[in-house]
Amino acid sequence: MAIEHTWHDILWREWHHTQDEDYAEQIYFALTKDNISQPDPTDVVQGRPLLPEVEAALRQGLRHGEALRKFWGRRIRLLDKAKTDYLSISRSTKDLNHVHWFRRFVARHILFEIGGHAVEALEEVAYGSNGFTAEEARWALYCIAADTTARLSAAPESWMCPDCWVGCGPLWIDRPWRRDWQFYGCRTCRRSHQLLHRTEAMVAVLDNKAKGFTVKDGVIRAQWFTRRTLFDFDRVEILRATDEEVERFAVQVGNDTDAVRRPRYPTIHCTIAPECQLSTNTLRILQNSFGHVEQIPL
Numbered sequence: 288m289a290i291e292h293t294w295h296d297i298l299w300r301e302w303h304h305t306q307d308e309d310y311a312e313q314i315y316f317a318l319t320k321d322n323i324s325q326p327d328p329t330d331v332v333q334g335r336p337l338l339p340e341v342e343a344a345l346r347q348g349l350r351h352g353e354a355l356r357k358f359w360g361r362r363i364r365l366l367d368k369a370k371t372d373y374l375s376i377s378r379s380t381k382d383l384n385h386v387h388w389f390r391r392f393v394a395r396h397i398l399f400e401i402g403g404h405a406v407e408a409l410e411e412v413a414y415g416s417n418g419f420t421a422e423e424a425r426w427a428l429y430c431i432a433a434d435t436t437a438r439l440s441a442a443p444e445s446w447m448c449p450d451c452w453v454g455c456g457p458l459w460i461d462r463p464w465r466r467d468w469q470f471y472g473c474r475t476c477r478r479s480h481q482l483l484h485r486t487e488a489m490v491a492v493l494d495n496k497a498k499g500f501t502v503k504d505g506v507i508r509a510q511w512f513t514r515r516t517l518f519d520f521d522r523v524e525i526l527r528a529t530d531e532e533v534e535r536f537a538v539q540v541g542n543d544t545d546a547v548r549r550p551r552y553p554t555i556h557c558t559i560a561p562e563c564q565l566s567t568n569t570l571r572i573l574q575n576s577f578g579h580v581e582q583i584p585l
């Protein structure tokens with residue numbers, strides 16, 4: 288059902304389930320002032336809504352309720368501002384236990400916003416000695432798992448990390464004495480937000496006069512010379528490179544131990560621009576590295 292119809296139910300469910308009494312009071316106060324009645328007490332209360340659902344419900348509530356606007360309008364603006372500022376994992380994990388409920392509220396939502404990058408810090412708090420903070424950290428972890436699974440699990444490899452140029456994959460949230468939770472993020476750094484979406488190929492380009500990457504029509508073209516390290520790709524284009532440079536790239540491919548990339552190499556096409564003259568030895572190395580190597584004729 289659309290959020291226009293469910294926002295008050297979501298907020299009542301959050302009020303019902305949260306362990307944070309001050310925060311529960313704030314939700315209760317705003318909803319009752321706006322005469323938004325509680326669900327029938329005989330109804331079965333569904334589970335706690337996810338952090339992004341609560342945020343969406345609060346934003347929707349601002350359009351409908353005067354008290355919600357009055358009490359929550361500024362707070363949501365502050366949350367938005369906090370999201371555009373530097374997102375500090377250590378400050379936010381510390382703030383889960385802040386003396387003021389609003390700082391605790393912002394911390395939960397910021398940690399969810401950071402997503403995969405915050406998992407390690409949250410894992411530490413989630414099984415620490417402070418019961419209240421641990422509960423909140425476990426909830427943020429659960430929300431990250433649910434959100435990334437919903438967004439990324441259908442085709443994780445089509446979501447690329449703009450830092451590592453590596454696709455997403457299944458990762459794990461450690462729960463020492465229970466079954467681990469699965470979430471999705473960059474296979475190298477665990478990033479799960481602001482990813483690049485490729486619907487077509489990821490091309491490794493070797494052009495010693497170019498750096499960076501471009502995204503056009505679903506194709507990402509990433510310049511190996513930017514960092515001279517490996518990343519995910521399904522095609523290689525050698526435009527301008529010396530024998531030595533190409534050999535260095537091929538050696539990296541030969542030594543690659545990444546379980547996702549390794550099986551792909553025998554099927555990868557590598558094209559060489561007509562003006563890029565490589566030695567027979569370099570061509571042989573490329574043929575040993577990739578499934579198909581072709582020099583485009585002049």
Ligand SMILES: [Zn+2]
Nearest residue numbers: 448451473476
């Ligand atoms: Zn990454």
